[in-house]
Structure formats: C-alpha cells, structure tokens
Amino acid sequence: MIVIGRSGQLARALAGQESADLTVVRLGRPHLDFRTVCDTTALLSDLRPDIIVNAAGFTDVDGSERTPDAAFRVNCDGARRIAGSAAALGVPLIHVSTEYVFDGFSNRPYREVDSAAPLNAYGRSKLRGEAAVAATTPDHAILRTSWLYSPYGRNFFTKVLEKSGASAEIPVVADRHGSPTSAFELARGIERVARNLLAWRDSRRGRGIFHMTCAGETRWAGFASEILRNTGCTVRPVTSDSFVELARRPMNSRLCNDRLSDVHGVVLARWQDALSEVRTRYGEVGR
Numbered sequence: 001m002i003v004i005g006r007s008g009q010l011a012r013a014l015a016g017q018e019s020a021d022l023t024v025v026r027l028g029r030p031h032l033d034f035r036t037v038c039d040t041t042a043l044l045s046d047l048r049p050d051i052i053v054n055a056a057g058f059t060d061v062d063g064s065e066r067t068p069d070a071a072f073r074v075n076c077d078g079a080r081r082i083a084g085s086a087a088a089l090g091v092p093l094i095h096v097s098t099e100y101v102f103d104g105f106s107n108r109p110y111r112e113v114d115s116a117a118p119l120n121a122y123g124r125s126k127l128r129g130e131a132a133v134a135a136t137t138p139d140h141a142i143l144r145t146s147w148l149y150s151p152y153g154r155n156f157f158t159k160v161l162e163k164s165g166a167s168a169e170i171p172v173v174a175d176r177h178g179s180p181t182s183a184f185e186l187a188r189g190i191e192r193v194a195r196n197l198l199a200w201r202d203s204r205r206g207r208g209i210f211h212m213t214c215a216g217e218t219r220w221a222g223f224a225s226e227i228l229r230n231t232g233c234t235v236r237p238v239t240s241d242s243f244v245e246l247a248r249r250p251m252n253s254r255l256c257n258d259r260l261s262d263v264h265g266v267v268l269a270r271w272q273d274a275l276s277e278v279r280t281r282y283g284e285v286g287r
C-alpha cells in the first residue's frame with residue numbers, strides 16, 4: 001500500500017498498520033509535492049503499489065480562505081494527479097475527504113446521497129477533489145471523515161492538552177456537533193476497505209463515496225471535557241460566535257456511516273473508546 005502524505009496524522013497512523021502481509025510505504029514531500037511539477041506516475045510506478053491511499057491534504061481551514069489557490073492545488077489538482085496515476089497503474093485509489101463538503105444546516109447525520117454545499121474554501125477544494133477523483137478513475141473509494149485527531153502534530157486533542165497546562169479552564173464551542181474520529185481507528189477502517197477493494201478487484205463492488213467516522217456523537221465542548229478527564233482543567237462551554245474565525249464552519253458535522261457498514265462491513269469504535277487509545281499512545285509518543 002502506498003500512502004500519499006508522509007508526516008500527516010493519518011499517514012502516520014496508516015504506517016502503524018504495517019503487518020506481515022501489509023507493507024505500507026509513505027510518499028510525501030519533498031519527493032512528491034503537489035506545488036511542483038513531477039511525474040507522479042513514474043514515481044509511483046517504481047514502488048509497484050497494489051493500492052494507493054491519498055492521505056495528503058491542505059487541511060488549514062482558515063488558511064484555505066486566505067490562500068484558496070494553495071488549497072485547490074493540493075486538495076483538487078493533487079487529488080486528480082494521484083487518481084490519474086492510479087488509473088494508469090491499474091490500481092484502486094482510496095481518497096480521504098471531509099464532512100466540510102456539507103453546509104451543516106441539516107438536523108440529522110449526513111448521508112452520501114445528500115447534496116453537498118460547502119461553506120468555505122477548504123470544503124469547496126475538497127468537494128472539487130472528490131469530483132476530480134470520480135471523473136478520473138472509476139476504481140475509487142472516497143472516504144469522508146470528520147474531527148480527525150491523534151497524538152501527532154497539532155490537532156484539537158493535542159491543542160486542548162497543551163492549553164490545559166497553562167490554564168485551569170478552557171473555553172470550548174458547545175453549539176457544533178459531530179463525531180471525533182481517531183486517526184488510528186480511521187487507519188484500521190481504511191485497511192479493511194483496502195482489503196475489500198483488492199478482494200473485489202474484478203467487480204465494481206465497494207466503490208464510490210462512503211462516510212467513515214467513529215461511532216457516537218458529541219459537541220466540541222463534550223469532546224474537550226473527555227480529553228481533560230482527570231487533568232484538573234475544566235471546560236467552559238461557549239457559542240461559536242465567541243471566536244473570530246475566518247472560515248465559516250458547519251454546525252452539524254455528523255455523518256451517517258450505514259453505507260460503510262452495509263457494503264464494507266466496517267464499523268469504527270465509539271469515539272470515547274477510541275479516545276482512550278489515543279490518550280494512552282500520546283503518553284508513549286510524548287509531547
């Protein structure tokens with residue numbers, strides 16, 4: 001399995017899935033940089049992949065608002081390039097996308113068939129990336145996830161723990177809801193889908209768009225409270241308008257995972273159980 005993205009949190013979690021019958025090779029900058037011209041197919045061909053997972057993304061949501069061209073270059077043009085290479089090499093592509101393709105005005109979890117209507121440049125670039133993948137190779141699974149976190153790098157989980165070291169109470173948004181998804185759980189789910197796509201190579205089974213998040217739902221404030229359990233630091237629930245953010249964000253980030261379980265037989269762990277694992281592994285990784 002070739003994973004596009006080297007140092008990203010999902011790319012690192014996918015590397016941890018390596019086992020006796022699964023080799024994971026990560027390919028990222030500087031060898032593969034979507035900002036520069038390079039022969040992606042030649043690069044990938046040398047590695048002889050049986051499947052490609054695109055875990056790369058321009059994930060800075062406010063940064064995408066400031067520099068939409070940069071976001072589109074990675075999230076749309078980059079996705080198209082990888083899809084073109086997957087098609088040329090005759091291998092399936094798993095492409096990771098986001099719930100930010102939806103506007104969040106629905107009062108129920110979003111299904112794959114619901115209309116996309118992104119509120120910000122990041123969401124628009126990811127939606128265009130999905131369309132580019134679908135138009136370039138039929139042999140794809142697009143997996144939309146949400147609220148991704150891990151012990152690696154800067155994400156909601158690591159930022160909350162960082163702040164807890166400096167204050168006894170942290171203000172956190174309590175009016176947006178979704179499903180926190182551990183990069184480890186997502187990586188396990190992706191491996192299961194990858195094995196299915198390879199097993200169903202001669203049919204179109206398992207292809208298309210799927211939602212893949214941890215089970216259950218909460219608000220950002222609920223997620224933060226669980227992260228801070230037993231730390232002595234508490235959460236002060238606030239509304240979204242307490243924070244100045246450049247990009248608008250969906251109030252409802254919940255995704256319905258039924259299609260994933262029906263077609264692929266994959267159900268990720270409850271978000272609280274997944275968080276316990278991340279907390280333990282954070283202790284091992286260090287700060």
Ligand SMILES: NC(=O)c1ccc[n+]([C@@H]2O[C@H](COP(=O)([O-])OP(=O)(O)OC[C@H]3O[C@@H](n4cnc5c(N)ncnc54)[C@H](OP(=O)(O)O)[C@@H]3O)[C@@H](O)[C@H]2O)c1
Binds near residue numbers: 030058099
């Ligand atoms: N973070 C979230 O909350 C969230 C939520 C829903 C969906 N997603 C999606 O999940 C996927 C993984 O996200 P993540 O949180 O793991 O991302 P991340 O930690 O921000 O890492 C981004 C990855 O993209 C690669 N990348 C960025 N710019 C690149 C460029 N110009 N050329 C080549 N590679 C480039 C980075 O490569 P290097 O290793 O070379 O730095 C890195 O591996 C993305 O598709 C993202 O849109 C994320």
